Amino acid sequence: MSLKAYDLTGRTAFLTGAASGIGRASALLLAQAGATVHCADRDAQGLHETAALIKEAGGTAHVHPLDVSDRAQVDEAVAAATAASGGRLDIMAAIAGIMHSSPVLETRDEDLDRILNINFKGVLYACQAAARTMIKAAADTATHTADDASTTASSTAATSTRGSIITMASGAVDTGGPGLLCYGAAKAAVVQLTKTLATEVGPHGIRVNAVAPGWIRTPMTHRHDAEAQTHTEGFMARMSPLGRVGEPDDIAHAVLHLASDASAFTTGQILRPNGGVAMPW
Numbered sequence: 433m434s435l436k437a438y439d440l441t442g443r444t445a446f447l448t449g450a451a452s453g454i455g456r457a458s459a460l461l462l463a464q465a466g467a468t469v470h471c472a473d474r475d476a477q478g479l480h481e482t483a484a485l486i487k488e489a490g491g492t493a494h495v496h497p498l499d500v501s502d503r504a505q506v507d508e509a510v511a512a513a514t515a516a517s518g519g520r521l522d523i524m525a526a527i528a529g530i531m532h533s534s535p536v537l538e539t540r541d542e543d544l545d546r547i548l549n550i551n552f553k554g555v556l557y558a559c560q561a562a563a564r565t566m567i568k569a570a571a572d573t574a575t576h577t578a579d580d581a582s583t584t585a586s587s588t589a590a591t592s593t594r595g596s597i598i599t600m601a602s603g604a605v606d607t608g609g610p611g612l613l614c615y616g617a618a619k620a621a622v623v624q625l626t627k628t629l630a631t632e633v634g635p636h637g638i639r640v641n642a643v644a645p646g647w648i649r650t651p652m653t654h655r656h657d658a659e660a661q662t663h664t665e666g667f668m669a670r671m672s673p674l675g676r677v678g679e680p681d682d683i684a685h686a687v688l689h690l691a692s693d694a695s696a697f698t699t700g701q702i703l704r705p706n707g708g709v710a711m712p713w
């Protein structure tokens with residue numbers, strides 16, 4: 433047992449949504465833990481700001497402006513990041529997402545399509561690109577070690593804990609609430625993706641887990657309260673036994689835990705940094 437389990441030196445991480453909020457805080461923390469960080473987002477200016485913060489802190493960052501709902505763009509960026517790291521991709525954190533609120537009876541096809549395209553398919557594309565890359569890297573390692581006739585591919589996979597995929601779900605899947613149909617449905621699909629993929633890629637030594645944050649103070653929630661003229665932040669703080677809403681760093685620490693070997697025996701799980709607002713068992 434050692435704090436070295438949190439050390440990501442020599443590892444390559446790819447994060448979507450890295451231009452803002454939770455994604456930016458996570459990219460910074462993974463870089464501080466030693467990872468080479470590839471930051472992807474559709475907000476190019478925000479990406480460059482994140483990369484500058486990482487470099488200021490002594491880390492290594494690359495930027496990939498892209499739209500996560502475009503499979504080809506995601507595949508291309510993950511391939512470029514992997515090539516720059518000698519064929520390795522150790523961590524994928526699929527964080528990019530948008531908020532949407534509309535009553536069920538007023539929900540239009542275009543609302544549903546937009547949210548599913550970004551919040552579900554965008555996560556799916558990132559997971560697929562990462563898993564394919566990680567499986568190939570594990571197979572290449574197995575081929576190298578197969579020269580030793582006593583070493584089998586399965587034993588290599590079983591001892592490798594270097595592939596970690598992290599998805600961003602939401603406390604919305606635990607609580608429901610007015611207006612949450614599209615957003616909650618997409619996040620519920622992310623949870624199902626996480627569990628299904630965990631069962632399928634576990635034999636390759638790849639772990640897949642979701643983070644389901646409660647209300648976190650980011651540009652997304654700020655916009656939501658301002659546009660919808662709600663006071664959800666205050667309500668959520670009162671709902672929490674801790675009496676506050678979350679900060680991006682609260683979620684970044686959860687991402688670091690799942691990215692690192694500290695969670696080597698954790699897969700197919702939903703980690704809920706939500707201030708105790710919901711306590712499902």
Ligand code: NAI
Nearest residue numbers: 449451452453454473474499500528529602647648650652
């Ligand atoms: P944010 O708005 O600060 O950051 C989201 C990032 O995703 C932005 O940089 C945005 O440009 C990027 N993005 C959106 N659509 C994109 C697309 N099509 N292609 C590429 N990039 C795109 O929001 P925040 O709060 O940091 O949210 C991050 C994730 O955490 C989202 O998936 C959100 O649903 C989830 N989440 C946030 C909670 C909160 O209370 N803030 C609670 C639960 C989950």
